[in-house]
Amino acid sequence: MSDFALNIPKNHYEDWQLDAAHKHLKNFDIEEHNLVDVLHFFQDTYGYIDKALIPLLAKFFNLSKAEVHGVISFYHDFRDTKPASYILKICQAESCQAMGSRALTAELKAALKIDFHETSKLADITLEPVYCLGNCSCSPNLMINTKIISRLTSEKLNQILTNLREVQDD
Amino acid sequence: MTKIYLPRETTTLSLGVEELISAIEHEAAARGIAIQILRNGSRGAAWLEPLLEIDFNGKRLGYGPVTASQIQSLFEADFLNAGEHELKLGEISDIPWFKQQQRLTFSRCGEIESLSIDEYKKHGGFRGLSAALKSSSKDIINIILDSGLRGRGGAAFPAGIKWQTVADADADSKYIVCNADEGDSGTFSDRLLMEGDSYCLIEGMIIAGIAVGAEHGFIYLRSEYPLTKIILEEALIKARAAGYLGNTIQDSIHNFDIHLHIGAGAYICGEETSLLESLEGKRGQIRFKPPLPALKGLHGKPTVVNNVITLASVPVILAKGAEYYANFGRGKSLGTMPFQLSGNVKHGGLVEISFGLTLREVIENFAGGTYTGKAIGAVQVGGPLGAYFSGKQLDTPLDYESFSAAGGMLGHGGIVVFDDGVDYLEQARFAMEFCSVESCGKCTPCRIGSVRGVEVITRIRTAENQSERSEQYDLLEDLCETMEDASLCAMGGLTPMPVRSAVKLHQLLTERTDETMRPTNES
Numbered sequence: 001m002s003d004f005a006l007n008i009p010k011n012h013y014e015d016w017q018l019d020a021a022h023k024h025l026k027n028f029d030i031e032e033h034n035l036v037d038v039l040h041f042f043q044d045t046y047g048y049i050d051k052a053l054i055p056l057l058a059k060f061f062n063l064s065k066a067e068v069h070g071v072i073s074f075y076h077d078f079r080d081t082k083p084a085s086y087i088l089k090i091c092q093a094e095s096c097q098a099m100g101s102r103a104l105t106a107e108l109k110a111a112l113k114i115d116f117h118e119t120s121k122l123a124d125i126t127l128e129p130v131y132c133l134g135n136c137s138c139s140p141n142l143m144i145n146t147k148i149i150s151r152l153t154s155e156k157l158n159q160i161l162t163n164l165r166e167v168q169d170d
Numbered sequence: 171m172t173k174i175y176l177p178r179e180t181t182t183l184s185l186g187v188e189e190l191i192s193a194i195e196h197e198a199a200a201r202g203i204a205i206q207i208l209r210n211g212s213r214g215a216a217w218l219e220p221l222l223e224i225d226f227n228g229k230r231l232g233y234g235p236v237t238a239s240q241i242q243s244l245f246e247a248d249f250l251n252a253g254e255h256e257l258k259l260g261e262i263s264d265i266p267w268f269k270q271q272q273r274l275t276f277s278r279c280g281e282i283e284s285l286s287i288d289e290y291k292k293h294g295g296f297r298g299l300s301a302a303l304k305s306s307s308k309d310i311i312n313i314i315l316d317s318g319l320r321g322r323g324g325a326a327f328p329a330g331i332k333w334q335t336v337a338d339a340d341a342d343s344k345y346i347v348c349n350a351d352e353g354d355s356g357t358f359s360d361r362l363l364m365e366g367d368s369y370c371l372i373e374g375m376i377i378a379g380i381a382v383g384a385e386h387g388f389i390y391l392r393s394e395y396p397l398t399k400i401i402l403e404e405a406l407i408k409a410r411a412a413g414y415l416g417n418t419i420q421d422s423i424h425n426f427d428i429h430l431h432i433g434a435g436a437y438i439c440g441e442e443t444s445l446l447e448s449l450e451g452k453r454g455q456i457r458f459k460p461p462l463p464a465l466k467g468l469h470g471k472p473t474v475v476n477n478v479i480t481l482a483s484v485p486v487i488l489a490k491g492a493e494y495y496a497n498f499g500r501g502k503s504l505g506t507m508p509f510q511l512s513g514n515v516k517h518g519g520l521v522e523i524s525f526g527l528t529l530r531e532v533i534e535n536f537a538g539g540t541y542t543g544k545a546i547g548a549v550q551v552g553g554p555l556g557a558y559f560s561g562k563q564l565d566t567p568l569d570y571e572s573f574s575a576a577g578g579m580l581g582h583g584g585i586v587v588f589d590d591g592v593d594y595l596e597q598a599r600f601a602m603e604f605c606s607v608e609s610c611g612k613c614t615p616c617r618i619g620s621v622r623g624v625e626v627i628t629r630i631r632t633a634e635n636q637s638e639r640s641e642q643y644d645l646l647e648d649l650c651e652t653m654e655d656a657s658l659c660a661m662g663g664l665t666p667m668p669v670r671s672a673v674k675l676h677q678l679l680t681e682r683t684d685e686t687m688r689p690t691n692e693s
Contacts, residue, residue, distance in 0.1 A: 034451025036434055040393075061451075074453040074610075075434035077393055093355030094550055097600070098513035098588045099541065131437060131554075131604065133394050134358040135181050136586070137216035137511065137518025146396040150184035 010085035013047035083126040089143040095136035172250040175223040178209035193238040211366015213280030214520030232259040279366035298485030302377045310381040316492035318504030323477030324581040335464035336382040339472035344384040350391040351440040354553025356584030359508040360478035368405035374481035379426040387428040437608035442475040499525040503569035513586035530564040540589045547590035552581025555664035557671040594676035599627040601668040616662025619653045
C-alpha cells in the first residue's frame with residue numbers, strides 16, 4: 001500500500017452556452033464526422049449532452065430530434081446531467097465479481113450514500129457501473145476519470161475516497 | 171548506457187508504472203548513472219507487472235513485479251549490470267510462463283519498443299506486407315484460406331471465406347472494419363496487441379485491403395480503452411509518415427488509410443452489424459442478416475469485419491506461409507489462440523498457445539491455482555455469453571469443436587476462474603441482467619426475455635418449497651429455449667448458455683447439500 005499513489009486530475013468542463021456550442025459545431029464536417037463523434041466532443045467539453053443541443057444536432061445532421069435523442073439514449077457513455085469532477089466507474093462484470101466486486105460496490109455505494117448514475121453530496125464524485133475495463137487479470141478494477149486502479153481492496157477503496165475528499169477540501 | 175524497458179500499457183499503468191519511472195529517473199540522476207528508458211508493450215504476464223527489463227549483453231533480463239519503493243535496493247544491487255536481487259527473474263525467454271507458449275501473433279509484443287517502426291521491421295514486421303504487395307488478390311486469399319485462420323472475435327468464421335466474398339462482390343468501394351470493441355469480461359488480448367504492437371494490426375488491415383480491393387479501413391475501438399486510443403493515434407500518424415498508410419503505399423499501386431472511431435459504451439456494438447450501425451453514427455441496433463456485411467456492410471458497401479486478433483494474425487501468415495501457421499493447432503482449429511486468464515487466479519494474463527491443451531492444463535500450467543487459495547468452483551470460458559464449466563468438464567480440450575460439443579464456446583478466448591465460494595445462481599441471474607442492460611432492444615426474446623429471466627431466477631431463490639421451485643425451473647428452461655431459438659443475434663441467443671450451465675451447477679450443488687443433510691440408513 002505504501003506505493004499506492006493517487007494523483008488524478010479533476011475533470012474540468014466548460015459551462016454550457018448555446019452560442020459557444022453553435023460555434024463548436026461549425027468546426028465539424030458532416031463528411032468526416034458522424035453523430036457519435038460529435039456527441040463525444042460535446043460530452044468531453046461540457047461533461048454532458050445538454051437538451052438544447054438536440055435541435056442543433058438534428059439540423060446539422062439532417063435528422064429528426066427523435067433520432068438524435070435515440071442515439072444519445074442508446075449509448076451508456078452519454079449523460080444528460082453535469083457530472084462531478086470525479087467519475088468513478090466500478091466494474092460489474094464476471095472477472096471482477098470473482099474477486100469480490102459485489103461487496104466492494106456495496107461498500108462504495110454505502111460510503112457515498114448514492115446508487116449508480118448519481119452524484120454524491122458527500123464528495124465530488126459521480127458513480128457509474130461499467131462492464132469490463134479490459135484489465136481483468138488484475139481484478140477487481142475501478143476507473144477514476146481515465147485512470148484505472150486495479151486489485152481493488154476494501155482498504156484501497158477507503159484510501160481512494162479519503163484522498164478524493166482531501167483534494168476537494170483543498 | 172543501459173536500456174531499461176518498462177511497458178506503456180493499461181495494466182502496468184494501473185499498477186503505478188509512471189511513478190516507478192519517476193523513481194528510477196530520480197535515483198539514476200542522484201547516482202550520476204546514465205540510463206535510457208524505452209516503452210514496450212506488456213508481454214501479458216500481468217502477475218509480473220510492472221516487469222522491468224534490461225538489455226544486458228544482448229539478453230533481456232527481467233525484474234518484477236517492481237514497486238517504486240524497491241528502486242533504491244535495485245540500484246544498490248546493481249541491477250543495471252544484472253545484479254542479484256529478490257525480484258530478479260533471469261532471462262525472459264527462460265521463464266516457464268513464456269517458454270511454454272507458442273507466440274506467433276504476439277511474438278513482438280513486449281519485446282520491442284511499441285511505437286518504433288524500425289524496431290517493428292527489425293523483428294519481422296512488414297514482411298507480410300512485402301509478400302502481399304508481390305501477390306495477387308487471389309493468392310493472398312488462398313494463403314488465408316489454407317492457413318485455416320478463423321475469426322478470433324468469437325464466431326470463428328473462416329476469415330478467408332469472408333475475404334473471398336468481399337473480393338468477389340462488385341462495388342465501387344469496399345471497406346475493412348476492425349472490431350476492437352472488446353467487450354467480453356475476462357478478455358484483453360485486443361488491447362494488449364494494440365498497445366504493444368499496433369503496427370501488426372495496421373499491417374494486417376493493409377493486407378486485407380489489398381486482398382479485397384478496399385482503400386479505407388476503420389478501427390472501432392471501445393471507449394473504455396483511453397490509453398489504447400492515444401497509442402493507436404500515434405501509431406497511425408507514424409505509419410502514415412513512413413508511407414505505410416495513404417496513397418501508393420510503399421510506392422505500390424495500392425492506396426489504404428485507417429480511421430479510428432471510438433465507441434460509446436455499448437456491449438452490443440461488438441456484434442458486427444450493430445458495430446456497423448454505430449460506425450455510421452446511429453443507434454447500435456443490429457441488422458437483419460441477410461444481407462451479409464460482406465455484401466452490404468458499411469454504408470451498404472461490401473465490408474470485411476474482423477476482430478483485432480484475426481487481422482493481427484495475418485502478417486505472420488503472409489510472412490511465413492499458410493503451412494507454417496496451420497502446423498499449429500488441431501482439427502479445424504488451426505494456428506494459435508491468445509487465451510486470457512483472469513478472475514480468481516494467482517497468475518493472470520495472456521498466453522498464446524496452439525489449440526488443443528485442456529482447460530485444466532492451461533489453468534494448472536499457467537494460472538497457478540486460485541488467488542484466494544481455495545479450490546476452483548467454476549470457470550467461465552468465452553465471455554459473458556459463454557458457459558460455466560466445472561469438475562470433469564475442465565478436461566475439455568481448448569479447440570472450437572470440442573468446446574462446442576461440450577456445450578460451451580471458446581469465444582474470444584477469455585477464461586474467468588471462480589473459487590468454490592461462487593454462488594452459481596447469482597451468476598445465472600447476472601447473465602440475464604447483463605443481457606437486459608446491454609440488449610439493443612430490436613427483438614423481443616432478448617429485450618423482454620432477459621428481464622423475465624432475472625425475475626424467474628429471483629423467484630427460484632425465494633421459492634418456499636420444492637414444487638414452487640421446480641415450476642420456476644421449468645419456466646426458466648422454456649424462456650431459455652425461446653431466447654435461443656428466436657433471438658436475432660448472439661446476445662439473446664447465447665445468454666441461455668451461461669444461464670443453463672450455472673443453473674445446472676447450482677442444482678447439482680443444492681442436491682448434494684440436500685443429500686448430506688438427509689439422514690441415511692447406514693448411520
